[in-house]
Amino acid sequence: MIYLDYSASTPIDQRVADKWMSVETSYFANANSDHVLGRESKRINDESIRSIADYFKVLPKEVIITSSAVESNNTAIKGLALKYPLKRRIISSALEHASLIGALSFLDASDYKIETCPLDEEGRFDLVALDKMITSDTLLVTLIAVDSETGIRQPIEEAAKITHRHGTLFHTDITQLVGKGHFDLTDIDMATASAHKVYGPKGVAVLIKKAKVPLIPLLHGGHSFTPYRASTPQNGLVAAYAYALKLSELEFDERLLKVNQLNAYLKDKLSQIPEIHFNSNIHSIPHLFNLSIKGSRPEEGLAYFSNQGLCFSSKSACSGQEELSNSVYAITKDEKLASSSYRISLSHLTTTDELDTLVSVMKAYLKTL
Amino acid sequence: MKKIVIISAVWCHACLTMRKRNKALKDKYSEWTWVDYDLDLDDEIVEPLKIGKLIPVYIIYENNIEVKRIAGEMNLDVLERELTNV
Numbered sequence: 001m002i003y004l005d006y007s008a009s010t011p012i013d014q015r016v017a018d019k020w021m022s023v024e025t026s027y028f029a030n031a032n033s034d035h036v037l038g039r040e041s042k043r044i045n046d047e048s049i050r051s052i053a054d055y056f057k058v059l060p061k062e063v064i065i066t067s068s069a070v071e072s073n074n075t076a077i078k079g080l081a082l083k084y085p086l087k088r089r090i091i092s093s094a095l096e097h098a099s100l101i102g103a104l105s106f107l108d109a110s111d112y113k114i115e116t117c118p119l120d121e122e123g124r125f126d127l128v129a130l131d132k133m134i135t136s137d138t139l140l141v142t143l144i145a146v147d148s149e150t151g152i153r154q155p156i157e158e159a160a161k162i163t164h165r166h167g168t169l170f171h172t173d174i175t176q177l178v179g180k181g182h183f184d185l186t187d188i189d190m191a192t193a194s195a196h197k198v199y200g201p202k203g204v205a206v207l208i209k210k211a212k213v214p215l216i217p218l219l220h221g222g223h224s225f226t227p228y229r230a231s232t233p234q235n236g237l238v239a240a241y242a243y244a245l246k247l248s249e250l251e252f253d254e255r256l257l258k259v260n261q262l263n264a265y266l267k268d269k270l271s272q273i274p275e276i277h278f279n280s281n282i283h284s285i286p287h288l289f290n291l292s293i294k295g296s297r298p299e300e301g302l303a304y305f306s307n308q309g310l311c312f313s314s315k316s317a318c319s320g321q322e323e324l325s326n327s328v329y330a331i332t333k334d335e336k337l338a339s340s341s342y343r344i345s346l347s348h349l350t351t352t353d354e355l356d357t358l359v360s361v362m363k364a365y366l367k368t369l
Numbered sequence: 370m371k372k373i374v375i376i377s378a379v380w381c382h383a384c385l386t387m388r389k390r391n392k393a394l395k396d397k398y399s400e401w402t403w404v405d406y407d408l409d410l411d412d413e414i415v416e417p418l419k420i421g422k423l424i425p426v427y428i429i430y431e432n433n434i435e436v437k438r439i440a441g442e443m444n445l446d447v448l449e450r451e452l453t454n455v
Binding site: 096099101106109299 | 422
């Protein structure tokens with residue numbers, strides 16, 4: 001089986017798994033307990049939170065541990081809406097994760113006005129349009145950092161600066177960027193990230209919330225790391241997440257170099273196949289490789305590839321008109337390309353042998369069309 | 370007697386975009402019966418309808434007989450034309 005769906009989830013790094021198990025077994029006591037084992041758990045948790053804060057270059061009190069990016073996004077959007085019930089306009093985009101759209105849909109049903117920031121011809125957020133869209137009634141601008149279909153790195157830092165000029169708050173989902181590219185949260189008020197996209201465990205994520213940003217928590221009761229999210233601290237999971245981030249930082253250059261080489265290798269091989277069109281562009285992170293196969297229907301194509309032992313994705317299940325990929329259409333303006341796109345996601349764990357198999361299976365698939 | 374069944378999901382951006390257009394037509398054609406189903410929450414009702422993967426889906430009934438179904442994001446004019454020209 002060849003796994004090329006690392007943007008959906010990464011396998012846990014064995015060193016991270018060992019850390020998780022070690023902390024979970026050695027520091028099992030409730031960190032809220034006022035006895036020696038509880039205090040030891042708290043000390044370990046404090047170290048983990050400090051390490052996570054250092055990674056994101058924020059203060060420890062600005063780290064809110066959650067169970068998933070879904071929870072982080074919901075906490076950010078609904079928590080802010082609860083705090084400022086009179087501001088009822090939110091600007092977002094068609095590229096957002098389902099959990100962000102879900103939270104916005106929930107608010108839309110309560111008479112919020114949800115507006116969509118358009119994309120420019122290169123698939124990036126149109127910042128001139130964004131600047132004109134923000135008004136005094138805008139509660140929040142929330143824009144994703146990396147388009148999860150094409151891998152296009154979005155100008156979130158610039159978008160945050162524009163948003164702040166209007167006195168409005170800015171949230172971003174950096175889940176697909178952490179460990180893969182550099183980012184700067186200086187002007188960003190809230191950011192979502194998840195451990196399982198960076199070789200950490202599933203079940204733990206973070207919402208970075210700057211100290212000056214008020215938020216009403218969604219979960220109440222039960223002392224935790226922070227007043228913004230109640231629950232018994234997940235000692236092992238949080239230590240594992242902190243360690244996964246640390247490793248991604250320590251090994252960043254090495255991992256990125258490997259993925260850049262793999263991306264170039266794959267691009268070279270696939271560029272020899274005339275039926276294949278590359279949708280990822282100069283702004284894309286090398287980990288995400290979006291392509292269209294002319295004449296292909298992704299639903300059938302993915303079944304074929306899966307039967308051949310290849311695991312990767314297409315666009316999300318719901319993407320609008322005529323099953324078009326919003327992001328691919330924004331770049332190509334070609335409906336056929338936008339309705340025949342595939343997402344291959346690479347990792348430093350990927351091998352050229354695996355990519356050779358992918359290319360060979362793609363060639364065989366083309367003969368079936 | 371005309372009835373429009375709309376099937377959507379909270380995680381779907383196209384569905385979110387279409388909500389206000391749906392609302393405009395619901396107000397304009399208030400004599401029609403409008404029924405909203407959630408793809409996930411109302412799965413027992415939605416599954417037999419075999420709607421495929423593209424949402425939102427609009428199923429148009431006349432006298433309780435399905436006469437047309439359309440799907441996906443479209444502008445208000447197109448949606449109105451599709452729903453009225455059956």
